[in-house]
Amino acid sequence: MYQYTEFDKQFVRARAAQHRDQLERFQSGQLSSDEFKPLRLQNGWYVQRYAPMLRVAVPYGEISAAQLSVLAKIARDYDTPDAELLAEAQTTQDKLPGVAPKLTTNYGHFTTRQNVQFNWIPLSQSADVMDLLATVNMHGIQTSGNCIRNTTTDELAGVAVDEVVDPRPYAELIRQWSTLHPEFAFLPRKFKIAITGALEDRAAIGWHDVGLQMVKNAAGKVGFKVLVGGGMGRTPVVGSQIREFLPWDQIMNYLEAVIRVYNRWGRRDNLYKARIKILVKAEGQRYFDEVEAEYTQIVEKDGGVHTVPQAELDRVSACFRAPSLNLPQDNPAWAAKAEADVSIEAAKTPAFARWIAQNVVRHQNPALRAVKLSFKRVGQAPGDATADQLDAAAALVAKFSAGEARVTHTQNLVLPWVRLDQLHALWLEAKVLGLAQPNIGLLTDMIACPGGDYCALANARSLPLAAAITERYQDMDELDDLGHIDFHISGCINSCGHHHSGHIGILGVDKDGKEWYQVTLGGSDGKELSGPTVPGKVVGPSFSSFEVPDVIEAVLNTYKALRLPAQGRHEYFIETLRRVGQDPFKAAANAARHPAVDAQTA
Amino acid sequence: MKIITTPEHQAVESPAMLVLANDVDPRTLDLNGVTRIDLVFPKFTDGRAYSQAFLLRRRLGFAGELRATGDVLIDQLVHMQRTGFDMAVLKDGVDASAAQRQFDRFTGFYQGSAVETQPPFAKAA
Numbered sequence: 001m002y003q004y005t006e007f008d009k010q011f012v013r014a015r016a017a018q019h020r021d022q023l024e025r026f027q028s029g030q031l032s033s034d035e036f037k038p039l040r041l042q043n044g045w046y047v048q049r050y051a052p053m054l055r056v057a058v059p060y061g062e063i064s065a066a067q068l069s070v071l072a073k074i075a076r077d078y079d080t081p082d083a084e085l086l087a088e089a090q091t092t093q094d095k096l097p098g099v100a101p102k103l104t105t106n107y108g109h110f111t112t113r114q115n116v117q118f119n120w121i122p123l124s125q126s127a128d129v130m131d132l133l134a135t136v137n138m139h140g141i142q143t144s145g146n147c148i149r150n151t152t153t154d155e156l157a158g159v160a161v162d163e164v165v166d167p168r169p170y171a172e173l174i175r176q177w178s179t180l181h182p183e184f185a186f187l188p189r190k191f192k193i194a195i196t197g198a199l200e201d202r203a204a205i206g207w208h209d210v211g212l213q214m215v216k217n218a219a220g221k222v223g224f225k226v227l228v229g230g231g232m233g234r235t236p237v238v239g240s241q242i243r244e245f246l247p248w249d250q251i252m253n254y255l256e257a258v259i260r261v262y263n264r265w266g267r268r269d270n271l272y273k274a275r276i277k278i279l280v281k282a283e284g285q286r287y288f289d290e291v292e293a294e295y296t297q298i299v300e301k302d303g304g305v306h307t308v309p310q311a312e313l314d315r316v317s318a319c320f321r322a323p324s325l326n327l328p329q330d331n332p333a334w335a336a337k338a339e340a341d342v343s344i345e346a347a348k349t350p351a352f353a354r355w356i357a358q359n360v361v362r363h364q365n366p367a368l369r370a371v372k373l374s375f376k377r378v379g380q381a382p383g384d385a386t387a388d389q390l391d392a393a394a395a396l397v398a399k400f401s402a403g404e405a406r407v408t409h410t411q412n413l414v415l416p417w418v419r420l421d422q423l424h425a426l427w428l429e430a431k432v433l434g435l436a437q438p439n440i441g442l443l444t445d446m447i448a449c450p451g452g453d454y455c456a457l458a459n460a461r462s463l464p465l466a467a468a469i470t471e472r473y474q475d476m477d478e479l480d481d482l483g484h485i486d487f488h489i490s491g492c493i494n495s496c497g498h499h500h501s502g503h504i505g506i507l508g509v510d511k512d513g514k515e516w517y518q519v520t521l522g523g524s525d526g527k528e529l530s531g532p533t534v535p536g537k538v539v540g541p542s543f544s545s546f547e548v549p550d551v552i553e554a555v556l557n558t559y560k561a562l563r564l565p566a567q568g569r570h571e572y573f574i575e576t577l578r579r580v581g582q583d584p585f586k587a588a589a590n591a592a593r594h595p596a597v598d599a600q601t602a
Numbered sequence: 603m604k605i606i607t608t609p610e611h612q613a614v615e616s617p618a619m620l621v622l623a624n625d626v627d628p629r630t631l632d633l634n635g636v637t638r639i640d641l642v643f644p645k646f647t648d649g650r651a652y653s654q655a656f657l658l659r660r661r662l663g664f665a666g667e668l669r670a671t672g673d674v675l676i677d678q679l680v681h682m683q684r685t686g687f688d689m690a691v692l693k694d695g696v697d698a699s700a701a702q703r704q705f706d707r708f709t710g711f712y713q714g715s716a717v718e719t720q721p722p723f724a725k726a727a
Contacts, residue, residue, distance in 0.1 A: 022677065025700060146647065177721075182684035183649070183681075450644060
């Protein structure tokens with residue numbers, strides 16, 4: 001992991017002090033609500049439906065055991081509304097039709113952008129929480145607001161077997177460059193960068209304002225393929241390639257050009273047309289030409305001062321060397337034996353075998369594996385972790401993964417440094433904690449935003465639907481049989497639940513003050529199994545919350561009826577969908593409507 | 603960076619000053635003889651004037667006064683100073699007493715700016 005220097009540490013502390021100063025000025029009336037809002041947002045403090053929400057930055061998803069422990073402490077000691085507020089919130093939620101889980105407190109929530117959120121911390125305690133975060137080099141810098149957000153990356157960065165270049169040092173360089181950039185703190189809209197260094201895109205780069213794919217050119221030089229103008233929201237757009245090859249040391253100069261032209265030209269008259277995707281769509285080549293011209297000026301007239309020196313890359317890269325783990329030195333025989341032992345154990349214990357198949361992935365080091373802990377289970381919202389679970393996860397990370405984990409885009413945790421000979425012990429401990437559900441990549445490993453239970457922007461709740469599907473599909477054999485399915489739920493068009501990229505996507509919409517849901521099919525985040533990045537297509541008019549679980553079941557039954565064998569397995573859902581098209585799925589979904597319930601609730 | 607009030611801002615009229623709307627490209631201007639340029643923040647969340655200031659100072663080498671006007675609040679001042687402004691007209695009613703400590707808080711930043719052009723890694727090299 002990146003090791004914070006004294007400069008980095010005091011910077012985070014100064015930022016916490018700045019937030020305290022702003023909070024105090026707000027409390028004393030020197031700052032109005034409207035003036036305070038963009039300031040607190042840039043430290044991750046939203047005000048939600050009932051209480052503030054804090055979004056803590058986890059730069060490119062990499063998090064230490066010590067940091068997880070502090071998040072546990074925050075969940076336990078601060079994520080608590082007063083009883084009256086909670087009771088009032090619950091009463092309000094209970095008035096909504098349909099069965100829904102109760103509101104919960106004292107937990108952290110892993111987000112699709114690899115950050116961690118809390119939903120109940122009183123704003124008056126926000127400065128204390130920022131001080132506490134700063135003790136482990138954490139903060140909420142630019143996790144919200146119209147600025148450059150946390151850079152996300154491949155959850156397997158640095159360990160993936162298909163990696164060309166480890167993207168983490170570059171993600172860290174981008175983090176530093178974008179932190180409190182004076183010119184780009186008040187952009188037309190938020191700005192998200194994703195970077196991958198592997199052959200397969202596991203970072204959904206096509207869906208970002210800037211997507212970076214690390215490549216080596218014919219001469220073996222490292223650089224970036226640069227996409228620009230991707231984004232979800234009301235108008236889903238896949239990013240366009242603006243540069244086939246940008247030398248690695250030019251990344252800051254080039255981002256400066258991309259964002260300066262956006263800052264100057266991006267629309268500010270309409271919130272829904274302010275993202276860079278709209279500018280890129282409207283201006284196309286003219287925008288690209290302006291960026292290239294600006295980049296040339298930055299290098300030639302301004303002297304290219306942000307060209308990254310080799311020494312700086314080396315300094316940062318040194319932090320990302322693989323941990324030693326006391327493995328027997330250079331011993332393929334040891335690894336082979338350890339792998340054989342895992343196979344023997346798996347043969348004896350089918351549940352362990354299933355976990356290995358579903359939740360454990362190969363590693364650059366043959367003696368190691370990356371392990372995915374599932375935070376998708378009955379009784380908890382997707383990606384939620386209680387204080388105790390965060391503490392327990394911290395202990396697992398410390399014991400089995402060299403003290404380092406990754407928050408994943410699918411709202412789980414990856415332990416990237418697990419020894420083969422410790423897999424079974426890890427499984428046993430994770431199982432007791434309820435973190436070993438072998439459902440990674442399956443239907444119940446769904447993405448869901450907090451939705452209308454917490455979020456002030458949501459048109460509809462996400463969590464009751466997530467719970468209904470999780471409860472309906474608990475049979476592991478059935479889930480296994482359904483195979484890999486990206487199931488994504490967003491409570492509103494802001495698309496925090498990435499419904500556009502789901503093989504099956506659900507979007508909450510508001511009609512006459514009631515919750516309705518659009519179903520989309522065939523979206524892709526750009527990974528191999530999902531195919532080229534594309535938004536899903538809407539299946540007819542929206543459904544009521546009562547209908548959605550039956551609609552999902554009808555769609556899945558259609559898949560089971562139509563799928564063909566493929567390479568020793570049956571086709572995945574997305575493969576069948578691509579082969580036969582949307583029509584049979586649409587017909588099944590529409591046939592699953594409940595006309596009687598519609599009449600009652602209309 | 604000097605911070606002034608609206609009356610102080612209005613006190614001096616100079617023929618050698620320009621007022622630029624924030625959608626003007628400063629590279630299209632004739633800056634000959636211009637000693638002061640007022641840039642405008644119609645809302646403090648509209649950050650276009652930061653890019654104008656940067657281009658004027660860094661790209662065009664403008665050495666006169668760059669003045670921030672409009673919706674200018676305490677927490678923008680450091681950004682303004684770093685993008686090349688040297689004068690800011692605080693919005694009416696804003697208490698200036700909280701301003702100075704904002705400049706003292708951070709001992710350094712990660713990027714080069716219009717004023718301190720070299721980023722830390724360039725200085726270290």
